[in-house]
Amino acid sequence: MQPSHAEVARTLAAGHLPAVAHIACFPGPLPVRHVTDSHGRVLLLSPADGAFAAATRPQPGTDDTAMVLDITDVPPMAGSPALGRVWVSGWVTRIEGDELKRAVLDYADIDATGDLLDVGDSKVMHRMDVAEVRYERNEKLVDIDPDDFAEATPDPLRQIEFDLIADLADHHLDEMSAYVRRQLGKSFQPKNEPQVVRLDRYGFMVRLDDKLARLGFPRPVTDRHDLAHLLHPVLCHRCGH
Structure with a gap:
């Protein structure tokens, strides 16, 4: 979506x-x-x-x-x-x-x-x-x-979009990179680490070398707390298993 x-x-x-x-x-x-x-x-x-x-x-x-x-x-x-x-x-x-x-x-x-x-x-x-x-x-x-x-x-995340993206880059770069690469599969693996560049209630946009890809959430999120709940399996991959 x-x-x-x-x-x-x-x-x-x-x-x-x-x-x-x-x-x-x-x-x-x-x-x-x-x-x-x-x-x-x-x-x-x-x-x-x-x-x-x-x-x-x-x-x-x-x-x-x-x-x-x-x-x-x-x-x-x-x-x-x-x-x-x-x-x-x-x-x-x-x-x-x-x-x-x-x-x-x-x-x-x-x-x-x-x-x-x-x-x-x-x-x-x-x-x-x-x-x-x-x-x-x-x-x-x-x-x-x-x-x-x-x-x-x-969009309920627009005012805090900068803070969210900065937090992902500063504290969850490895987890997000691993998640994006899993989502992409073996068909395309970027040379550089995937970088989240936009975020909204429906998902996030990731820069992959010279391309942009959009990854969607299972459902629209309602606020920051809902986003944290939805991303927990991504940011704590081993916990999700």
Whole structure:
């Protein structure tokens, strides 16, 4: 199994990667902080007197502003392949009144930044009504249904992917190498030690000399503890027997 395009897009747009906003009638992109909440709604946090708040102020006769949120993956390690890039398009509206408190709590569920305490004063929050999602990787562009994007869940290991890969490299290199070689069989044995370069709920990607191979888990994992349980027979091969 592999993550679907919608799952990768939700992982990239979750709120843990830098993003820029391309706003209608405004020259040039603007960096903006954001999260995508558990319902697939994009929330944007910015200074009340900043460029983003000014650029998204509705034109006379309208109550929203068209915008594209542009997010590019940052690989966890040198030599790790990138997951690609996602563009989320829609209309942005400033959140006010009773809805604002709920939006702050939803934002905090993803990113509990202290700046949320200033929302309503020096900080403002906007919501994007998603109309279009496009995902690009290796020069291939895929349109994702907004409903599929909203229903997908981001990968639970993405925020700790670097730590997990570093731990495998520092403390379990021999065990992982032996496991990968067993999985490959005698048909292909790399000259160099196999190196884990990406990790997600469905499995991991391994660099084999100048090639990449994906090895899947028996089932998707739910969190770090579940991953440790699943990998125990791999990292402690003799215990597994």
